[in-house]
Amino acid sequence: MSSQQPPEPGGPAAAAPPPATDASPLSADEIIDIVDEHDTVIGQSPRGAAYARGLRHRCAFILARDAADRIFVHRRTARKLVFPSLYDMFVGGVVGAGESYDRAALREAEEELGVSGLPQPEPLFRFLYEDGPRSWWSTVYQVRCEMPVSPQPEEVAWHTFLTEDELAARLPDWEWVPDGLAAYRRLLALRGGSGDPAVGGSSGASS
Template identity: 75%
Template sequence: MSASDEILDVVDESDRVVGRAPRGEVYARGLRHRCVFVLARDADDRIFVHRRTATKLVFPALYDMFVGGVVGAGESYDDAALREAEEELGVSGLPRPEPLFRFLYDGGDKSWWSAVYKVRCDLPVRPQVEEVAWHAFLPEDEVERRLSSWEWVPDGLAAYERLRSEPGRFADPRR
């Protein structure tokens, strides 16, 4: 099954399921759905940053400070966060990501409910080559410096700004 054939829950402005459709149709029609964002830090408290491949259906070739993706039909946000983090980082045995908050991302023709998490990844990463064109664990101050010079995914940037604006939410997941 291709990514565009994956079945997603379609949700309303209150995050209630109102239907189901294949991902390709959800994207083509701009239907609201669910996504997860996981901020992964390593043992040195650096943030996993990557550049998406040029073949991604949404925001190709842009940088992101989160791993994550869509929530499948009938899947919980928590299960999707763990699945997506392990898939994109290329690891197994991650601790369950800690939920932080949810928000409705509205980028005009793109809208989805977004659940934001954090996790510590002490494992050696082997990101999926289909998903990740480049990656590194960067110190937080380096991520901050790159915010104005790299082209970031807009939904991830919106989540990152929310994290930075709320005291305690951005802290190292070990604490």
């Protein structure tokens, strides 16, 4: 866990992190599967080209909780290919070519949290995120991480663990990744019984 206290909206830790020494985006050349509106693989592409051309692909989102049931929250680095310097309540990323959602979820969770030996994340639901030219099928997971975390500095600029109430208080004021915010709202709807989070289509998230 970070030794820092969660920053208040507009506080120093909410400012943009200093630029990385290598400003090139991460993982632009990673090969990923391209899928259709039914999540069927129809081809492959480098990740950067997929984003540039608006090609639909696959992602895994993992909500990580510590032993006290607090949620891992972080700020992405300025080098991230998509949504740089924004806050996120999920770890995760793009599913690689030929990789399953489940395998990607465990790999991404261990990489971003900087741990090994995590249990297999539990799948909760899948949905189609769409926001203008951006579109990806996303499977949402949860996992318990009871070991100390050491997030990748290339991926994570700042991190802490927040209770659900602390996270809810920050949703209106911090600038969140829109796909993660859409996934979290669907998760809340699922737990509150107020809707079907697995329905595909527009997320309704602000960009």
